[in-house]
Amino acid sequence: MQKGEYWVVRMFLKDHTCNIDGFHACLRQAKSWTVGELLAPKLQVHGHSLKPKDIMVEMQMDHGLHLLYTKAWKAKDHVEASVFGPPEESFKLLPAYCHRLKEVNPETITAMKTNVANQFEYLFIAHAASLHGFRTVIRPVISIDGTHLTGKFSGIMFVAICLDANNQVFPLAYGFGDVEDEMSWTWFLNELKSSIGSPKDCMIISDRHLGIKAAMEKVYHNVPHGYCVFHMAQNIKNDYKRKYMSLLFKQAWKAYRKPDFKEMMLEMMKVNRVAFEDLMNVGPERYAKKPFPDFYGDCYKTTSWLEAYSGNIFLVGHPSEWNIPQDVQSKVVHPPPFHARAGRPKKKRFKSVGEHGNGKTRNCTICKKSSHNRQNCKNPQPCQAPQPCPSVTPATSAILKRPRRPYKCRKCGEEGHNS
Incomplete structure (x- = not known):
């Protein structure tokens, strides 16, 4: 436009008529928060978060946008914060959530611990339905373990489970902590003991984690500990x-x-x-089978199986529906300290013990058997007969010997001499 010229919008059509296939991949793409707003309705319906790779495929199929993995990850954080709220706000709701959980599910046991700065450290939850099933019909064999969390503040999730009459997993209690060590396991087992006590013929099974072993000696020193x-x-x-x-x-x-x-x-x-x-x-007593005096127990009956799941676990509802007392609302819980991991994130995580590999079995190159290599192979390598040297005839000699290219003079171009 020249100096002094102007233009005015007379009519506006809000419907887009541009074909998205005509855009080049190098042009500017949608922001991560825009992608998050597009995915928010689906997250509200499904109730679980999407993986960055799923977001990349979905945006490519529905909108024709080629997203990088980093932008898909940021979009995932935006949509989770918009639907579920930011992680920092979730820690502030923990006192009200525990109160509401015990209000709608009487006899439910919750416990939480914070440090001097009111930062979150540990949380323990045991639902009333799970405690009722364990105290009445579930066999007193408890398995405990921990798994790593992959959120913003990471941490550890502690679980205590049993088996019902059909050998299916029966959840007993769970909790959260910062790290998996002796202190965290001692706190979790203390809360578990205050909830269920020390039942008759009880046994606790875990892996050989040193923190679990030390905590068991402090809390459940009279209960058999199996591996x-x-x-x-x-x-x-x-x-x-x-x-x-x-x-x-x-x-x-x-x-x-x-x-x-x-x-x-x-x-x-x-x-x-x-x-x-x-x-x-x-110690064989930690992994061998135990002798049992009776041929069967009441915990294996069908009636016990039904009784184990007779209790109900009611939902707490939306926080706007909660009626929380003032003393509970006054409790302040801050998120734990954020520790950024050193170095660049690894593309592939280290596999845990028991996870399957790529399914390939490496064999020895000498005997073609597994469980060893050629360096420690006990099978003697068969001697190979020396191959006879092929006879050289004038015909083969002419073929094998390449003719030498004659030199030419650089000045006159003739053969027989040089410059």
Whole structure:
């Protein structure tokens, strides 16, 4: 436009008529918060968050936008904050949430611990329906474990589960903490003991985590502590690099009679004495089968199975519907300290013990068998007969010997001399 000229909008059509296929991929794309607003209705319907790769595929199919992984991750954070609220605000609702949970589900037990700066440290929740099922019909064998959280503030989730009459997982209690160590497990087991006590013939099973072992000696020192044989078998397989070692251990802990158990352990001693001594130092009472005086128990009956799930767990509803007392509202809970991980995030995480690999079995290049390589192969390598040297004839000599290119003079271009 020249100086002094102007233009005026006479009519505005809000419907877009541009074809999105005509845009080039190098042009400016939608902002991450715009992508989050497009995904917010779907998140409200499904109730669970989307993965960044799913967001990339969905935006490509629905809107023809090619998003980078970083922008898809930021869009995921925006849509979660808009639907569920920011993580910092969720910590402030914890006192009101625990009060509301016990209000709609009487006899539910909750406990929370903060530091001197009112920052979140631990949380324990045991629903009344789970406590009722455990106290009445569930077998008193408790499995405890922890798993890492992948949110903004990371942390650990502690779980305590049992098995019902159909050998299905029955949740007993769960909690949250900052790290998995002796202090956190001691606090969680103390709250668990205050909720269920020490039932008769109770037993707790876990992996060989040092924090769990130390906490068990402090809290449940009179309760038998067993180790998960699945984790032990995987540790034996990884420590001694022999698959048949874990198979021998599996046959040992599955034995119902003492002679069968001793036979498998002696066989393991012949194969690898170090592994045998390690298992004996752990103690056979921690992984072998226990003798039982009765042929059956009431916890295995169908009526017990139905009674275990007779309780109800009611939802707390939206926070706008809560009627929280003033003393609960006055409690302040801040989020835990944020610790940024050092270095660049890894593209692939380290697999835990027991996770399957790529499914490929590496064999020895000499005997073509597994469980070892060519450096420690005990099978002798067969000697190969020396190959006879091929005879050289004048015809083959002419073929194998390449003719030499004659030199030419640089000045006159003739052969026989140089410049």
